[in-house]
Amino acid sequence: MSTRSQRADFLFGLLWSALGLLIAFESWRMPRLEAQHINPYTIPGLVPGMLGLLLVLFGVILALRGWRGAGPELAVNADAAPWRIGLALVLCLGFGLGVLGHGPPFWLAAGIFLFLAVLLFELPERRAAGTLARGVVRAGLVAVIGAAALTFIFQELFLVRLP
Amino acid sequence: MFEGIGLLGNSMLAFLEPRALIYTFGATLLGILVGCMPGLSATLAISLLTTLTIKLPPNDAILILICAYVGAIYGGSRSAILLNIPGTAANAAACLDGYQLARQGQAGRAMGIATTGSVAGSLFGILCLALITPALGEVALTFQSYEFFWLALFGVMMSGSITGEDPLKGWIMGVAGLFVALIGQDGIHGYERFAYGDVNLAGGLSLIPVLVGAFGFAEVLTVMAERGHRPKLLAVDSILPRIRDVIMYWRTILRSGVIGVYIGILPGVGEDMAAWSSYAAAKRASKHPEEFGKGSVEGLIAAETGDNASIPGGIIPALALAIPGSAPAAVLLAAMMIHGVRPGPMLMIENPSFVYDVVAMNVYATFAILFFGLFLVRPLLLVLRVPRTVIMPIICVLCVVGSFSIASRLFDVYTMLFTGVIIFALRRYGYHAAPFVLGLVLGDLMDKSLRRGLVISDGDLTPFFTRPVCAVLAAIVALTLVMNIPAGNRAVRGAMRGVMARFSRN
Numbered sequence: 308m309s310t311r312s313q314r315a316d317f318l319f320g321l322l323w324s325a326l327g328l329l330i331a332f333e334s335w336r337m338p339r340l341e342a343q344h345i346n347p348y349t350i351p352g353l354v355p356g357m358l359g360l361l362l363v364l365f366g367v368i369l370a371l372r373g374w375r376g377a378g379p380e381l382a383v384n385a386d387a388a389p390w391r392i393g394l395a396l397v398l399c400l401g402f403g404l405g406v407l408g409h410g411p412p413f414w415l416a417a418g419i420f421l422f423l424a425v426l427l428f429e430l431p432e433r434r435a436a437g438t439l440a441r442g443v444v445r446a447g448l449v450a451v452i453g454a455a456a457l458t459f460i461f462q463e464l465f466l467v468r469l470p
Numbered sequence: 471m472f473e474g475i476g477l478l479g480n481s482m483l484a485f486l487e488p489r490a491l492i493y494t495f496g497a498t499l500l501g502i503l504v505g506c507m508p509g510l511s512a513t514l515a516i517s518l519l520t521t522l523t524i525k526l527p528p529n530d531a532i533l534i535l536i537c538a539y540v541g542a543i544y545g546g547s548r549s550a551i552l553l554n555i556p557g558t559a560a561n562a563a564a565c566l567d568g569y570q571l572a573r574q575g576q577a578g579r580a581m582g583i584a585t586t587g588s589v590a591g592s593l594f595g596i597l598c599l600a601l602i603t604p605a606l607g608e609v610a611l612t613f614q615s616y617e618f619f620w621l622a623l624f625g626v627m628m629s630g631s632i633t634g635e636d637p638l639k640g641w642i643m644g645v646a647g648l649f650v651a652l653i654g655q656d657g658i659h660g661y662e663r664f665a666y667g668d669v670n671l672a673g674g675l676s677l678i679p680v681l682v683g684a685f686g687f688a689e690v691l692t693v694m695a696e697r698g699h700r701p702k703l704l705a706v707d708s709i710l711p712r713i714r715d716v717i718m719y720w721r722t723i724l725r726s727g728v729i730g731v732y733i734g735i736l737p738g739v740g741e742d743m744a745a746w747s748s749y750a751a752a753k754r755a756s757k758h759p760e761e762f763g764k765g766s767v768e769g770l771i772a773a774e775t776g777d778n779a780s781i782p783g784g785i786i787p788a789l790a791l792a793i794p795g796s797a798p799a800a801v802l803l804a805a806m807m808i809h810g811v812r813p814g815p816m817l818m819i820e821n822p823s824f825v826y827d828v829v830a831m832n833v834y835a836t837f838a839i840l841f842f843g844l845f846l847v848r849p850l851l852l853v854l855r856v857p858r859t860v861i862m863p864i865i866c867v868l869c870v871v872g873s874f875s876i877a878s879r880l881f882d883v884y885t886m887l888f889t890g891v892i893i894f895a896l897r898r899y900g901y902h903a904a905p906f907v908l909g910l911v912l913g914d915l916m917d918k919s920l921r922r923g924l925v926i927s928d929g930d931l932t933p934f935f936t937r938p939v940c941a942v943l944a945a946i947v948a949l950t951l952v953m954n955i956p957a958g959n960r961a962v963r964g965a966m967r968g969v970m971a972r973f974s975r976n
Contacts, residue, residue, distance in 0.1 A: 315899050323642055330649060333664065340659060348924035351661040354917040358649045365642045368955065372638070377956065379635045381900050388695070395694040396891065398863075399687070403870050403887045408880045417867050424863035428694065445860075453864050457871060465525060467875040 312381035313373045320370025327362030330355055391428070398424050408470035413462075418454035422446045474604060477823050481830035490533060490834075497534040498838035499846075501541020503853050505548070507861060508555040508693075512542035512741075512798045513685040513907075514865075520678055520805045521872030528809035533831045535805055536785075539798050540592060540835035543741055543777055544843070547584040549854060551577060560741035560780075563749040563773035570765035578847070583767055585843030586716055587723065587774030592836040594727030594775075595734065595782030600829045602735075603818075606790035607825075610815035613791075615923035616933050620943035622916035625737030625793050627947050630905040632739045637954040640905045643896070647909020648916060650675060657918050670881040677804045679873040679886040680910060684903040685797070686869040687890025692897065694862050719771050722752050726775035733776075734783020740796035740904060741777040741784075748776025782832050789813050789825055793912065797904040800911045 334356030339347065372378045402420040407413065426446035433442035461467045485494070497519070504515040515538045523531035546557030551568035564584060571580035613621075626648060630640025653664045654674025665671040716723070726748035733744040752772030753762045762769045784795030785802065792814040794800035806813055811824060818825065873886040893903050927933050935944055952958035 312900070319899060337661070337663065340661070343659075345659060346925050348929050349658050349921045351656045351659060351663055354920055355649060355652050355663060358645050358652070362642065362645050362649070365638060365645065369638055369642070378638075379900070392691070392695040395691050399691065399694075399866050400887060400891070402866070403883055407870060407874075407883065413871070417871075420867065421863050424694075424866070425859055428859040428863075429857075449860055449864075453867070457864075457867055461871055461875060465522065465875060467871070468878055469871065470874060470880060 310376075310380065313376050313378065315381070316373030316378055317370050318373075320366045320368070320373055323366030323369065324363050325366075327359045327364075327366055330359030330362065332359075334359055394427060398427070413469035414454045414458040417457055418450045421453045422450035425449050474600070474826070477826040478600060478829060481823060481826040482833065484529075484827070485533065485830050485834055490530070493530055493534050494537050494831075494834045495838050495841070497537035498541035498835055499842060501538035501543075502545030502548075502839070502842055504538070505542035505545025505557045505561075506851075506853050507856075507858070508549050508553070508557055510542075510861075510865070511558050511685060511689060512539050512546075512560070513681075513801055514689055515539070515542045516798050516801045516805070517678065517681045517685050518865075518868055518872050520801060520808070521682065521875055523805075524808065524876060528806075528811060529827055531809055532802070532806060532811075532828070533834075535802055536828065536831040537835040537838060539802065540778070540781055540832065540839060541842075543781060544584075544588045544774075544839045547588070547774055548581065548851070551580045551584065552851070552854065558741075560745055560777040561773075562742060563745040563777075564770060566749070566763045567766045567769040567773075570763070571767075571770065574765055576765070580770060581843070581847060583715055583770050584774045585840065587726075587771040588778040588843070589836055589840050590716070590723045591727055591730055591775035591778035592781065592832065592839070594724070595731050595779040596829055596832045596836065598731045598779075599782035599786055599832065600826070603786050603790050603825050604822075606786060607815055607818040610791050611819075613815060613939065614937075615919040615926060616937055617939045617943070619916055619919035619923055619934065620940050620947070621737070621791060621793050622912040622919065624943045624947055625912055626905060626909045626916075627950050628737055628739060629908045631950050631954060632736075632743055636900055637950075639899075639901045641951075643901050643903070644905035644909040647906035647911075648913040649909075650680070650906075651910045651913020652917055657914055658921060670879075675885050676876060676882055677910065678808070678876055679882040680889045681801050681804065681907060682869050682873050683886035683889030684893045684907055685801075686865065686872075687886055688893040688897060688903065690862050690866045690869065691890060691894040693858055694866075715767055715771070719768050721755075722768050722772050723775050725751055725755065726772045727779045730776040730779025731783035731786075734780030734795045735786050737787060737793050737795060737908065740798070741780045744780035744783070745773045745777035748772045782829075785828060785832075789817060789828060790815065792915065794908065797907050800907050803911060 334352035337350070337352035339350050398420060402416060406416040406419070411419075426442060429442050429446070433439045458469065462469055485491070500519075501512070501515055504510045505512065516535050519535055519538050520531075523534050526534070542558060543560050546561035547564045547568065549555050549557040550561040550564040551572050554565050554569040556562040556565055568580045568584065571577065626644035627641060630642075630644040631637040632640075654672055655662055662672045729748045729751055730744040733739050733747055734741075749762075749769055749772050752768055753759050756762065756766075756768055758766070758768070780796065784799035786795065788794040788799045788803045790813075792803065794803045803813060811817075812820065869886060869890070870883055873882045874880065876882055893906070897903070923934060934940055949962075952962055
């Protein structure tokens, strides 16, 4: 077990097996509804229990494969930088989980999100090219036009009560 | 037969009115634009449009979705030819020869060939859709719970085996999708499974937010995490397809059409596999295989015919069996269900005109891609200039507001975000979303079919293996499993060698 993908396979194998065991255990705990005299072959836990056991089987095979150092090698995406992943997650989840529906109206939340996302993702190139002011203006324009257009389309055309 | 032609004629006429034509051309154009943008897939286009069209009448909504689907798969060839970046996964095979032709100063010709191949593939697929769907529906009327259980399992296993490079991870995603589909009230006794008293979970996870998360939000995160590349546009020569190319390669077009439809019908196997298989078959049969990858017209035609033929191919099992042939077809199936259409064997009895409506929708979508392919090439290229740093945040807001708009509840937004983040993380480790989505769509069918089958047979498992269709499907599932596990593969090959040696001695 040497490469990144083999270590990942081993750890994911353990994770899937644990999840499968949990699903199978929870399915086993589900009521058999004997009091309702239902056919025992229709108990609610039957199919999820089987799926849980199947997940355990696949998880064990994956973990063993990772342990032995077999399996296909993962293609590494050299273009994906950790700071971009972190920023994308913080901005998108901050908008969807933290801001939307928790105070500010939709148009304001969407506008702030669009402004920050466009500005921050273009920041390194803008700084290098010395066009930061133009970047701020563009991010502002995208935010205003985007937020106004999306609010109008959903609120006025599709009659959605936005959060 | 004649009844079918009459129904098709009625459907064709029904869409010949201004509103339907506006929807057709608007949605196809939108699909082409989405397809042109690397990183945005056909599935994303259909998922987002499902949320936007939820309040439209069923036929209008499904027309828009089908046009966007056809447009996106076609539009992806633009960036494949001009940038060597496939617009959608289905156009990866088109990069090989399309980009080489563009480098030789024949970008316009390459786009003309892509248009020819796409239109020919679509028309061939549509013919198969019109002929095979009613026949398959009739066969499926004899199916019972046993067959439907195996069909659902077969779909998930096939999708897992073929999507990506690692079948084991595909199956894990398929099983995970089947499990997620079971969260909430079960369809037979109404027992709340895995809800733990939560009202939202008790109702089950809504399909569309999960799909938007898996294909929309996960893709937004993937593209945002990558460094953006500014595309450089090449000069474009004449885009008119040459009749000589079509006549010269009619065998390639026909072969790729058949392969595309066949792969489309296989549950969960998408347009990308259809394009690669058509390309490989064309190379094997070609008189000039050495030209493939260096700007072969035949190679480009094969790839584009194959992926477009697989679109109607993927809709065939979705309509006749309620088992989607590809990930976008799974979203289309979900949209049909949301709009009150019940695909499956009873469709030809309950709503026979709907199958022909779908055929007509595909025909109009094909005319629309021909129109845009011939007359609007240069303006359409402008979309490639829009930087992804602008498009992706807007798509993210659309994913959020689209998920919210279905039932006006924030829980759907949270479901979408959670699914998107999980799929984004798993994709980085070689897990693909397509088998998960297929499992999600087929989970309920598999659950009910297994339990009903057991009730009918009073717990006897024999009918699950002895009925002819069940026996074939069970054998394929078992063989797929065994052949993709190294130890099983070695054992089967060893046994086969033993049998062959014995036969040769005799």
